[in-house]
Amino acid sequence: MTGIHKLRPSSAKYKEIWDANQVFKHLSTIKVIPKYTYTALLNKTLVLCKMFGLARSSDLVKWSFKGLIITIDSIKGPVINAKEQRSGVVSILELTSLDDTNSQVCPVRHLATYLRASKGRRKPHSGDSVFIKNEGEPLQVNDINSIVLSTLSKSGIDIVKFKSHSTRSAMASLLLSNNVPFHVVKKMGRWKSNDTVDTFYDKRIIGEKSGGFLNTVQIS
Incomplete structure (x- = not known):
């Protein structure tokens, strides 16, 4: 059965994708203030990191807290997801x-x-996780997916059709539509193949037709 997958190449799950600006508009209404609740801050931050990092939920689970490098303009750190663990490759998830x-x-x-x-809130059982619950427990993939889907739903996205992983396509499509160079988006998403980006992630944006909240994305 080796190589049988080549006879049935994967097809894209989505032919079009939601407008990431809808999520940014919703998140912009959640202000960071002194009395900001921890859970609200966690949820907003996690979704922003997932979108701007073009990250999988598993990436955020494996993002190393101890390995974070923080500067005024960026935060980056190593992440090893399930696929990469087998080859021993360490990816860097970076936010600007x-x-x-x-x-x-x-x-x-x-x-x-x-x-x-x-x-x-960090405890010994928090391990090396960036994102932890109020009690210090590290977030798992299901926790992250639940937070993302809740945010998408509140933003007016059809979560029956679009799942948590769709943030990768939505953000890649927004960046490319804002003339961010293809090779930059490919590097941000840690994709190895141009065809992967073209086939699975660069989609026609539906939803808001005129303008957008985040019209200009400064990514270098």
């Missing part, structure tokens, strides 16, 4: 800051705030 006009959805700003808020 947005300009002040998009500060309410800046992943670096929110992650830095979240890391400060989670400091006192």
Whole structure:
């Protein structure tokens, strides 16, 4: 049966994708204030990191807290997902800051705030996880998927049709439509093949037709 998959090549799950601006508009209404609840901060930060990092849920589970490198303009760290563990390859998930006009959805700003808020909640059983629950338990894939789907639903996305993994396609499509170079998007998503991006992730955006909340994405 070896090689049988080549006779039936994978096909794209989605022919079109939701507009990521819908999610950013919703998230922008959730303000970071002194009385911000930990759970709300965790949920918003996690979704921003998943989208701007073009990350799988498993990437965020495996993102190394101890390996984070934090600067004013970026936060990055190693992640080993299930596929890469077999080959011993270590990927780097990196987030870059947005300009002040998009500060309410800046992943670096929110992650830095979240890391400060989670400091006192980290326990020995938190392990090396970046994202932890209020009691210090590390988030698992199902937890992340649940948070993402809840956010998509509140943003008006059809979660019967689109699942948590669709954030990768939505964000890649938004970046490419904003003229971010193909090779940059490919590197951000840690994809090895141009065909993978073309076939599975670069889709026609549906939903909002005029303008958008995040019209200009500054990615270098």
